[in-house]
Amino acid sequence: MRIGVFDSGLGGLTVVKQIKKILPEVQIIYLGDTARVPYGTRSPEIINKFSGECANFLEQKNIEMLVIACNTSSAYAFEKIQKEAKMPVYEMISWGVKEAWEKTKNGKIGVIGTRATIYSHKHKNEISNIWERACPLFVPLVEEGEIEGEIIEGVVNKYLGDMPKEIDTLILGCTHYPVLAGVIRKVVGGEVALVDPGERLAKELSKLIKINELSQGDEYYFTDMNERYLQVAQMFLGEKIMGKVQKISL
Amino acid sequence: MRIGVFDSGLGGLTVVKQIKKILPEVQIIYLGDTARVPYGTRSPEIINKFSGECANFLEQKNIEMLVIACNTSSAYAFEKIQKEAKMPVYEMISWGVKEAWEKTKNGKIGVIGTRATIYSHKHKNEISNIWERACPLFVPLVEEGEIEGEIIEGVVNKYLGDMPKEIDTLILGCTHYPVLAGVIRKVVGGEVALVDPGERLAKELSKLIKINELSQGDEYYFTDMNERYLQVAQMFLGEKIMGKVQKISL
Numbered sequence: 001m002r003i004g005v006f007d008s009g010l011g012g013l014t015v016v017k018q019i020k021k022i023l024p025e026v027q028i029i030y031l032g033d034t035a036r037v038p039y040g041t042r043s044p045e046i047i048n049k050f051s052g053e054c055a056n057f058l059e060q061k062n063i064e065m066l067v068i069a070c071n072t073s074s075a076y077a078f079e080k081i082q083k084e085a086k087m088p089v090y091e092m093i094s095w096g097v098k099e100a101w102e103k104t105k106n107g108k109i110g111v112i113g114t115r116a117t118i119y120s121h122k123h124k125n126e127i128s129n130i131w132e133r134a135c136p137l138f139v140p141l142v143e144e145g146e147i148e149g150e151i152i153e154g155v156v157n158k159y160l161g162d163m164p165k166e167i168d169t170l171i172l173g174c175t176h177y178p179v180l181a182g183v184i185r186k187v188v189g190g191e192v193a194l195v196d197p198g199e200r201l202a203k204e205l206s207k208l209i210k211i212n213e214l215s216q217g218d219e220y221y222f223t224d225m226n227e228r229y230l231q232v233a234q235m236f237l238g239e240k241i242m243g244k245v246q247k248i249s250l
Numbered sequence: 251m252r253i254g255v256f257d258s259g260l261g262g263l264t265v266v267k268q269i270k271k272i273l274p275e276v277q278i279i280y281l282g283d284t285a286r287v288p289y290g291t292r293s294p295e296i297i298n299k300f301s302g303e304c305a306n307f308l309e310q311k312n313i314e315m316l317v318i319a320c321n322t323s324s325a326y327a328f329e330k331i332q333k334e335a336k337m338p339v340y341e342m343i344s345w346g347v348k349e350a351w352e353k354t355k356n357g358k359i360g361v362i363g364t365r366a367t368i369y370s371h372k373h374k375n376e377i378s379n380i381w382e383r384a385c386p387l388f389v390p391l392v393e394e395g396e397i398e399g400e401i402i403e404g405v406v407n408k409y410l411g412d413m414p415k416e417i418d419t420l421i422l423g424c425t426h427y428p429v430l431a432g433v434i435r436k437v438v439g440g441e442v443a444l445v446d447p448g449e450r451l452a453k454e455l456s457k458l459i460k461i462n463e464l465s466q467g468d469e470y471y472f473t474d475m476n477e478r479y480l481q482v483a484q485m486f487l488g489e490k491i492m493g494k495v496q497k498i499s500l
Contacts (some may be wrong), residue, residue: 035296036286041393043476046285115478141292152402152406212370226293228365 004058005067009037009210010220011175012069013236026151028218040114051077075120076083096171096197105171142176254308255317257289261425262319263486265448278468281439285473290364301327346421346447354419363423392426467495
């Protein structure tokens with residue numbers, strides 16, 4: 001089973017990590033658009049264009065399933081990609097929503113994401129009373145390894161310090177955010193359930209996928225790559241990037 | 251006089267601001283690669299490619315002079331662009347160095363910039379004992395309007411808190427940094443001279459340029475544009491973006 005996964009950059013590797021935890025036998029063909037990351041600050045038109053180019057690249061890699069790991073791409077480009085793809089396509093928004101609905105006890109749900117994701121109101125379309133908050137500084141901070149300490153705590157507090165007390169479930173609507181779960185908990189309180197859409201997606205895939213043969217080894221493609229990217233990639237993936245790492249142009 | 255100015259994004263508008271202050275009559279043809287900003291976290295190969303595409307675009311706009319406002323582009327792409335261009339090309343590194351040499355009293359100079367700019371050691375090639383520090387979080391913070399308050403002060407302190415006491419002159423080696431002059435002064439002390447290479451470049455241009463006719467109105471091109479970008483653009487430029495704003499593809 002060859003699963004294509006793309007993301008604006010390295011963050012989607014947190015989704016790959018979840019998939020590989022439950023389905024270690026699948027073969028991952030990953031594309032990170034590191035030359036043009038981040039997507040979450042850009043306009044819908046550009047997000048659509050870049051996401052479509054990522055999907056096209058992976059579709060030519062003989063994949064049997066396509067995962068749009070980037071929540072921003074999921075919010076703006078899923079419909080078009082799904083319509084044109086010849087294989088099943090999965091996105092992140094609906095899994096986050098599903099998991100949150102199942103976890104909440106009082107129906108009070110929040111979602112955090114990039115500016116573009118939040119402004120798309122895709123989560124709000126499903127949960128009309130959802131509390132939404134764009135957290136545009138989380139991605140650059142995580143990419144700089146600022147995942148604990150005063151600076152990130154200050155920023156988390158800036159965005160989430162005023163989260164309504166009644167919210168009992170918070171969707172982490174960006175692939176970078178699971179890495180911040182610890183500091184987010186510190187600010188919003190340990191009793192709030194944090195939803196990682198990638199974790200739920202991995203569970204769903206495990207119900208669908210039957211493995212008949214041994215994996216051929218993963219492939220990782222990036223539109224830009226250097227030593228530091230590799231380090232961050234391994235932080236997200238939680239292991240060394242084994243298999244093929246290749247730099248490509250879209 | 252038509253001057254082409256390009257930058258990875260909006261930051262180069264601080265250079266335009268300096269040019270227009272001294273030379274209000276020149277016509278600015280600005281290109282901001284907002285669809286692919288930032289450059290300062292990417293690899294030399296990609297920086298070179300993107301910068302070359304920006305230069306090519308402007309060269310076709312009938313400009314008489316080209317300014318590479320982006321310090322990261324200046325560090326990696328100046329030689330190649332200059333070699334191929336049919337008009338004079340100006341970059342930022344050498345003007346920052348020149349101004350710093352003239353301002354320093356004790357010869358102890360520092361430079362801050364993006365990771366790519368600092369790792370290029372272009373300043374160090376000119377000033378061998380220079381103190382260098384990459385400040386990768388400054389760009390995203392400034393773009394989010396975090397230019398005063400606890401968060402930015404914490405980050406400035408993280409990068410500059412250990413700057414050697416003997417440094418009397420600090421080059422702001424990124425177009426975004428002049429906006430942070432206030433908070434940088436607070437951390438490094440008011441007696442340190444801050445060098446804005448864009449200011450010096452504008453002075454140099456004013457010696458060269460003779461205006462014979464009235465400006466035709468500025469033109470601003472961006473590879474991505476939305477309402478928020480426009481707001482940040484005006485913060486950098488210090489005035490409303492008059493003239494033509496157009497979204498283009500490279």
